[in-house]
Amino acid sequence: MSTTADAAAGELVAALLRPGNAGRSTAAHHITxxxxxxxxxxxxxxxxxQTLIRTDSGGGTHEFVAWLTQxxxxxxxxxGMTITDQIHHAVLNGPASDWTAATRIRRTDP
Numbered sequence: 001m002s003t004t005a006d007a008a009a010g011e012l013v014a015a016l017l018r019p020g021n022a023g024r025s026t027a028a029h030h031i032t033x034x035x036x037x038x039x040x041x042x043x044x045x046x047x048x049x050q051t052l053i054r055t056d057s058g059g060g061t062h063e064f065v066a067w068l069t070q071x072x073x074x075x076x077x078x079x080g081m082t083i084t085d086q087i088h089h090a091v092l093n094g095p096a097s098d099w100t101a102a103t104r105i106r107r108t109d110p
Contacts, residue, residue: 001029003037013040027063030055034068053077 003014014036016029034053038046045051053068053075060079068077081087 001033003033005037005041013037027059027061027067030059030061030064031067047072047074049074049076051075055079057081 001016001018002012005011005013014033016033016036018029038051041051054077055064057080060081065077065079067073068075083091
């Protein structure tokens with residue numbers, strides 16, 4: 001499991017080596033990897049909304065998201081997941097007030 005500082009540049013800042021036969025990643029693996037990555041960043045970037053933590057569905061656990069949103073941590077995060085028909089319909093039928101405008105992370109984006 002690895003963490004990059006910038007998805008475009010792909011600069012590796014932390015890695016957690018696991019046995020080749022290891023099962024699904026646990027929240028503990030994700031938390032440890034993020035802690036290692038944050039330790040590599042300048043102090044001013046270790047807390048705050050400007051730091052975005054992204055994960056695929058493997059990191060989509062209640063424990064990991066609870067850790068990310070812990071009081072005082074103030075990290076932005078994005079968790080990818082498979083969109084099933086049930087989720088698709090729930091999103092389409094939700095009220096417009098549930099939506100928040102996305103922010104752009106690249107300086108070159110308008």
